[in-house]
Amino acid sequence: MINKLIKLIFLSCSIISFSQEFNISGIVNDENKLPIAFANIVLLNSETGNSESGTISKENGEFNFEKINQGKYILKITFLGFKEYSKSIEVFQNIDLKSVVLIEDIEELDGVTVVTRRPTITRTVDRLIFNVENSTLSNHNVFDVLKQTPGVWVSDDGITIKNSTPVVYINDRRVYLSENEIIQLLEGTSANIVKSIEVITNPPAKYDAQGASVLNIVTNKNIISGYHGSIFGNYKQGFKYPKYSYGTSHFYKSEKINVYLNLNDNPRKDYRNQYQEENFIESEEIKTSWITDYHRVRKSELKTLNGNIDYNLSSKSNIGFTTNILYQPRKTGQLDINSSTQVFSSTMELDSIFNTFNNSVNEKLNFGFTLDYSTKLKREGEELSGNLHYTHYDYSDFQDVNTGYFYPNETNSFRDNRFQTYSNQITKIFTGQLDYELPLKDGFIEGGIKISSISSESELDQNLVEHRTQQINIDNSDTFLYDEMNYAAYFSYSKDWTKWNLKLGLRSELTDLEGESLIANEINKNDYLELFPSFYLLHNLNDKNDIYFSYNRRIFRPNYNELNPFRVYFTDNSYIVGNPNLQIEIDDVLTLGYTFDSKYTFELYYRYENNPTYEIGFQDVDNNEIQRIYANIEEATSYGLDFTTYTSITNSWSLYCYSSFFYYDTKFRTFDSNDLVKTGRWGFYGLFANYFSFLKDKSLTLDATYTYIPQIVDGTSIVSERGGLDISVRKTFWGNKASLSLGIIDAFNTQNFTETTKFLNQDSFLDSNIENRMLVLGFNYKFGNYKLKTNKKDIDMDERDRLGFYQK
Secondary structure, three states: OHHHHHHHHHHHHHHHHHHOEEEEEEEEEOOOOOEOOOOEEEEEEOOOOOEEEEEEOOOOOEEEEEEEEOEEEEEEEEOOOEOOEEEEEEEOOOEEEEEEEOOEOOEEEOOEEEOOOOOEEEEOOOOEEEEOOOOOOOOOEHHHHHHOOOOOEEEOOEEEEOOEOOEEEEOOEEOOOOHHHHHHHHHOOEHHHEEEEEEEOOOOOOOOOEOOOEEEEEEOOOOOOEEEEEEEEEEEEOOOOEEEEEEEEEEEEOOOEEEEEEEEEEEEEEEEEEEEEEEEEEOOEEEEEEEEEEEEEEEEEEEEEEEEEEEEOOOOEEEEEEEEEEEEOHHHOEEEEEEEEEEEOOOOOEEEEEEEEEEEEEEEEEEEEEEEEEEEOOOOOOEEEEEEEEEEEEEEEEEEEEEEEEOOOOOOOOEEEEEEEEEEEEEEEEEEEEEEEEEEOOEEEEEEEEEEEEEEEEEEEEEEEEOOEEEEOHHHOEEEEEEEEEEEEEEEEEEEOOOEEEEEEEEEEEEEEEEEEOOOOEEEEEEEEEEEEEEEEEEEEEOOEEEEEEEEEEEEOOOHHHHOOOEEEEEOOEEEEOOOOOOOEEEEEEEEEEEEOOOEEEEEEEEEEEOOEEEEEEEEOOOOEEEEEEEEOOEEEEEEEEEEEEEEEEOOEEEEEEEEEEEEEEEEEOOOOOOEEEEEEEEEEEEEEEEEEEOOOOOEEEEEEEEEEOOEEEOOEEEOOEEEEEEEEEEEEOOOOEEEEEEEEOOOOOOOEEEEEEEOOEEEEEEEEEOOOEEEEEEEEEEEOOOOOOOOOOOOOOHHHHOOOOOO
16 A cells, blocks of 8 residues: 555656746846847747747846746847847756846947947737837937837828827826927937837726827936937928927936936927818808918927936835926917908809908916836835826917908908907826836736826906907906816736737726816816726737737827817907817727738727717808817727838848728717718828938938828818828938938928818818928937937826817
8 A cells, every 4th residue: 555655656746747847037138237128039949949939028128938848948039239149958947047148249340330230120919119229210310210110100290000199108208298299399309319119009007098099209228327418400491481400418327316308499480371162051052152361370489308317215216306398488489370261152253351360479388297216125026116296387378360351352441350369278287106016927917096186277368459449358258177186096917928928907097077167157077987998919820920919998088178168269250169068088999910920010900989079160151150169979980901011121221111091980960950970981091111221331321201191081071192202311420429311301292182071061172281391401419428328208197188279
């Protein structure tokens, strides 16, 4: 009996021994002991040479293989710009390789040391990472880099991902500026501070639920001791006016302190000519027609300051202070709109003409302060972090509108109207956030809470001016108060297997808000609890082929101006008005993708939008007015197929191609008849970019990019086709310390468009012409220890994005 028991125990131990699985872990560093993120790591069978498992290093350089069978393997680690690392390993227990050091692949060129790298693309379970650090893109500005980022569609008037505007972050800190201000900021920021661009089509639970997608610009971190800086500038000349952008960045680090400071100025004048036809239809017949010619000149000079200070309290704890300030002085913010409208009868005979001079000046101050703290806890990789944030936004505008009415062939007006409007918006935001991260033996968890308090006061006073006497217009003067409290909590779990990557998340947001119109004595209250689940699954078919799927739920809250019940007039008869009764929009998004040969990516996506908010043009036939009204429509759906490739054709020629075929369908009800209107049409985005490098040291580059959009549906309107060719030549000097660039945007001036709206009794046509074709000259010069890496941060807060103001 005892012998049988001994044999049974021996057999059990043998089975356990043969079935036992082990872990392999380590940290990938460079020669300066700095972590290398997103390095490719493969475990090969030493006998067959086949891949047994693969992964990438984390942001801190760590990697881990789990459940590896006993045997002999070859560990290979590769990262662009470094020599391949290879090591034979015999696995019979858990192995901790500690630090694995990669050696830079350095090429000697005429006595100058140059590290040659091309941008690379890495896909993780929840995002696409475009690695640009020390690449050929480093001498561009950040906006130029976005134009070459896979899956991102960029034009001078916007940034889109899958037919929607993304939320822009820098180092996971939200940039809370208008879309136009973001573009100007990125144009004035040198790309040499950028490590990677993260395209997050369906953001995970850690990110605020607000917005469709996230574009996270990750800057270089962990600089060694010393100082370096740069100056940069950009000049654009349109057919009317010049535009400038220039600034300077400075970086310094000692043993305990880490400082970043960026100053940027963007003086510019922009011209726009707009031809517009409006047919007012009653009983299916044209009652009257208006033809208007607009000339708009906008002058602005946005001054920005971004900076942060990090202080190492200990080897485990860090405290940081970040500020972001944007200021536009009153004298530099001006808008002049001169328009002439011809009024025709139903038989197209000219009845009258009215000319409007709309001049306004504005001033803007937007500053935010963030205090961060993080500490490492007892377990390896366990971290607790928190931040407190405050934003103050102050925008004011003074408008003077003069309109003269004339009979045909008459030079003296038969009536003159004049009014002046003063508007002001002050918004204050307080937030507190706490985050926790913990690596587990079989996965990784993170969770956190966030509290936001928002208060906004908007005032509009309109005075009618007659014979130099002002009289307040009670019908369009009011004060609108808005208060919102938001409580959020999130949790996510992720796990990596040999061939599979999984991430699950859930975010909950409780919102309590109140909007009050003082003069109108109207109060709107609303509170709601929404859940936002997210799911991501990635399967590595082999080293070069992946298939992935994701789902998440998003929310779009109206910005504060969209809620303001004020009329902002462009002429006596046209205006834009907010809507305090706007509802939230909830979107559901699904994505299925496949990457072939590590170069070609195909993505199918579907998005359902419930109660989307649109700025809808509406012709009021009874009052002969043209209104732009913020309103919720019934629903919108879109689905499509995207294709992306970023590949090298030769050693000196790279190709980037991005195309998107999509169908977009909306359903909405008209304001006057409440009839249901449906719109739907296939659309296409196409971008084809070629990047060439010349000379032995590749210091001369040529970029040629062509974009094309055929006729598409935009809400209630159909927008005509447009395309454009951009060409840029860039030369670097002095060992990559300096660069000069010369180029032309929209070489054939084909980016202008027309917009047609026709449904029920709505009939309008718009022809827009702006300064699309521009000559561009840029420079960049780095000084000090310019090989240092930066530690730039930016402010965090979902709510600052909603500090919008009316664009006239």
